[in-house]
Amino acid sequence: MTDTLADSRTTSRMFLADVPVVVDDVQRRSPTERAELLADPGFGRYFTDHMFVARYQAGRGWYDARLTQYGPLPMDPGTAALHYAQSIFEGLKAYAQPDGSVATFRPEANAARFVRSAQRLAMPPVPEEAFLAAVDALVDADRDWVPTGADQTLYLRPYQLASESFLGVRPAHEYLFLVIASPAGAYFPRGVQPVSVYVSEDYARAAPGGTGDVKCAGNYAASLLPQQEASALGCDQVVYLDAVEKKYIEELGGMNLFFVHGSGDDAELVTPELSGSLLPGITRASLITVAQDLGHRVSERKVSLAEWRDGVLDGSITETFACGTAAVITPVGEVKARSGEFSVGDGTPGPLTMRLRETLLGIQHGRVADTHGWLHQVS
Structure with a gap:
């Protein structure tokens, strides 16, 4: 059984000042299925219902920011990231708080490091405020996936890759920026051991x-x-x-x-x-x-x-x-x-x-x- 969001719509949340976030119709897993997965999430085994995706094109900038169904990415065999490794990522977590709220830990630092990584690989940086907006949008949409067990968290993986199809050693002209999320159990389920x-x-x-x-x-x-x-x-x-x-x-x-x-x-x-x-x-x-x-x-x-x-x-x-x-x-x-x-x-x-x-x-x-x-x- 699945739950369904309303039809695709633009929300008041913005990725950038001129790029709104669009929310697609998404098939959510049922509360029962979600609870079964959260009972023993492990690390990196399961993923939430949504993912955040934004596109970049030289001369156009960042566009088409959306929360959409988590799923496979269509990819041309000539996609630049597969050949020349223009690919960067970050890792951070969302934590359930005692008052029932959810918070991330120092996401501004991740956003700043993501910019430095992009610059080093000749990629167009995701502005820091856009990085934070994307992470917030995904955590908010998949709030029910944040586990509440001892030391459990929602692991967040923002990443960027060259999506242009070409063979030639130069920076790509097109990129994807994505954020996915995976519930994570205690890293040391049997206790901390050296x-x-x-x-x-x-x-x-x-x-x-x-x-x-x-x-x-x-x-x-x-x-x-x-x-x-x-x-x-x-x-x-x-x-x-x-x-x-x-x-x-x-x-x-x-x-x-x-x-x-x-x-x-x-x-x-x-x-x-x-x-x-x-x-x-x-x-x-x-x-x-x-x-x-x-x-x-x-x-x-x-x-x-x-x-x-x-x-x-x-x-x-x-x-x-x-x-x-x-x-x-x-x-x-x-x-x-x-x-x-x-x-x-x-x-x-x-x-x-x-x-x-x-x-x-x-x-x-x-x-x-x-x-x-x-x-x-x-x-």
Whole structure:
């Protein structure tokens, strides 16, 4: 059984000042079917009823913004994104709040990074206010898909791709901007447990002057082979070193890394500095602020693999964790490299790691005061 919206119509919501959002007739899944899917949503397995789509054409700009049925995209075999990888994306979440409302977390930061990604790939940027309007429109339309279970969220994936059909190495003249949504369960359904990581010394995630500081699809395609190698060695994730000297820690897969020096109230956090090849994570930036609010010193600087190993062995580095939108915080427990293996801590998540995780999750879900104005109310 499905529920149906009214016929296609233009709403008062605007994508841009001169581009209204059109709402198409959409077949909604029944409350019963939706409840069954939300009971165990997993991550990225199911998608909501709507998607947001807007088109761009050189000389015309952005046009035809609409909320429409989630479904396949018709695509010509010559579509530029398939050949030259002009494709970027973002990831953010909508959170059910204690008062029944829904809020997204720091979407302005995602909008700004989306612009930077587009500029780096010679794509026409989606204006920040249009990005926010599109996300708000989809969350509002699929409000019933926002799960309310412990640490459950609605994951949002805005993305842009070159849609012109041609074969030739140049920026495309036509683009699609889309936003889709997927309900997400708790990332650690059996509790937060430290992961094992493999230090890749054969592959670099990104190089200075490359695309490491933006979210383009090619960055993630290039990470799949190193991840396979890590899995074959019994590890959960890959740690990448810098591409020049191959000695400094950069990222863990698609997440930023933090190292905890010392313990208790005097513990200091150290995270690799943004060098131009590191992605400036929004969770990373948020945790720096949260840690400082809790009274901890935070340093952004180069951290070598040797410093990490020596610090763990002499006890000066007590915890290590990775952070990102999907998992928020992932403790690191075991590290494997050609030069040897070592374990961080006692095999359980560290106290500061867990305190930071609970504080940030508390802000996102409305359980802890949002003193920085990070929550954006949608509905």
